[in-house]
Amino acid sequence: MGEIILDVRNQRTAFATGRGMLQAVDGVSFTLERGKTLGVVGESGSGKSVLSRSIMRLLPGTSMTGPGSQILLNGKDLTAMTENQLRRMRGPEMAIVFQDPMTALNPTLSIGKQIMEVLMFHLKMSKRDARAKAVDLLKAVGLPQPDVRVDQYPHQLSGGMRQRVAIAIAIACEPDLLIADEPTTALDVTVQAEILDLLQRMVRERNMAMILITHDMGVVAGRCDDVAVMYAGKIVEKAPVRSLFSETRMPYTAALLSSIPRVTDPPHRKLDAIEGRPPDLINPPPGCPFAPRCRHAEDACNRAVPELTGTADHQWACIKPLNTEAAA
Amino acid sequence: MNYLIKRFQRLLIVLGVVTLITFLLVNVLPGDVAYEIAGMDSSEEEVQEIREELGLNRPVLIRYVEWVTGIFTGDWGTSYISDEDVWEAITDRFPVSFELMILAQILALLLAIPAGMISAFRPNGRGDRIIGTIAFASVSMPSFMTAILLIYFFSLHLGWLPATGYEPLSEGLWQNLRPMILPALSLALVEWTILMRTLRVEMIAVLQENYIALARAKGMSNLRILLVHALRPSSFSMITLLGLQVARLLGGTIIIEQIFGIPGVGRLLIHAVYTRDFIVIQGCVTFFALAFVTANFLVDIAYAWLDPRVRTRGAHG
Ligand SMILES: Nc1ncnc2c1ncn2[C@@H]1O[C@H](COP(=O)(O)OP(=O)(O)O)[C@@H](O)[C@H]1O
């Protein structure tokens, strides 16, 4: 077993809303080793972004973290840290790439400055060294003419270019953990693969651990070691990517898999293909959250929330898992 | 280029409207400069004679056209009372008023920027509410009231700063600034609140932006996020307001200059109004309008500095 970078234990994140508490992340646990990539897949609203912000501890003031929740990064408990201690972790130990590169960069600062400030704050580099390093980083992420681009502003770059800059910022201080929250959802289909390849290459070259968040099962197929499927704030199935595809247990996972776009599909086909809507997170149903939409649901499903069961490798939260004797 | 032409057209329209209105207004005021020149106990014939001499009995519009033509040839006329050249009278005194206005704007910004940032950082938090209350009290008080209170407190009570007077810059920077502090503060204490509120609203929105979240994710401190990441993109409305406020400030300085005995354009104008010296009134008003348009032109330049998108667009054409 490799070195464990991230250990998330029973993470629960709720928001105080006008209607009551909204449980956005509900008891998520997993570990991630150095050099590995964990795919986190789920429909929009399933809690993927809140999970990633919970790990970065970048939640708004209206949020509450469960009392039993713990997040260990390199063995250090992030949930027990002060804001100042956390600041020193963000950059050198963990970093994030957001979904929309059009809004994730500051329009009033040159991209060079936006990279340099991380280097100058965390690595105490001089301005000159930081600038040279920024050019190197831009070159590493495949930005053409990095020495010219370094002085340009975000609006002078295309979406794909901006996402490359965002990746350069994220890897600037060689973090151990990189979170990519739907890094290609806002991009042109033609550049999506390029950005995913770049992320994969960076992770491999720098021996980082990565959480690759997506709503697209097709994205995780060739690029992740393990996949966690999220639904209504919970991990409902987790497995090595191969087993997830070949021995799918959760009907929700199966539904996601069957909605992977094929080459023959028209472009921009989304996962929304699953019928029905996810449950209300403020007043969740008593049983399996997927029951109202599940083709295999029976009375027992509505009685209690299914626990995550299975082997150390492959777990699922379903009382009637597919492809087993129990499913008949 | 096109843009400059448009600006210039607007300048001409503003000037035309403003000067015509004042010209007409001064003429409906009872009494005219001829009475003033003739003196208290002169006969109606003597006054009429002076009017004749000065050409004051000709139709208003003709005199207006004459005056406008003069402006275009650089002749702003001569004061009926003091025989002083109007252009010189104004430009002699304007630096004093200008200094007062700049100081007032600087003080207003010095108050508005930190206060606006604190307010926006935690909207409805304690800091925000305290600042909101102070701002409300501050803006509720007209600047002349503020001036009187400031004089009472800082000059009479504490004796720290002079209540009146003016020292030219040649007497030394501090000598020059000392008597300017209270007048500038009187103006600033009204102006800062609007700037602060504008900055607050815009910054609250900016702090929700993704790039602020990214700055946090990079480990940047709250102070750095506010100053380096959020202030610039939050200050567009505030800068616009800074230009528009020049009009109000010009009005404010007239009163404040009276209270503090500052020899600026305001005093010149007030004196001219008392003596119906309308050629001087016209000159001052025109000059103010020019100053206003110039200030707003500078605001546009500030935009380009604040927003690289404007800057690079300009560079391409
Ligand atoms: N700041 C917030 N306040 C209240 N609710 C929120 C907030 N952020 C996210 N949520 C809710 O949490 C749930 C999960 O959201 P999110 O993690 O963004 O989903 P996604 O899987 O699409 O990234 C959604 O129901 C969303 O409405």
Ligand code: SF4
């Ligand atoms: S527990 Fe029941 S409702 Fe839930 S996914 Fe399994 S079969 Fe469907």
Ligand SMILES: [Mg+2]
């Ligand atoms: Mg999301």
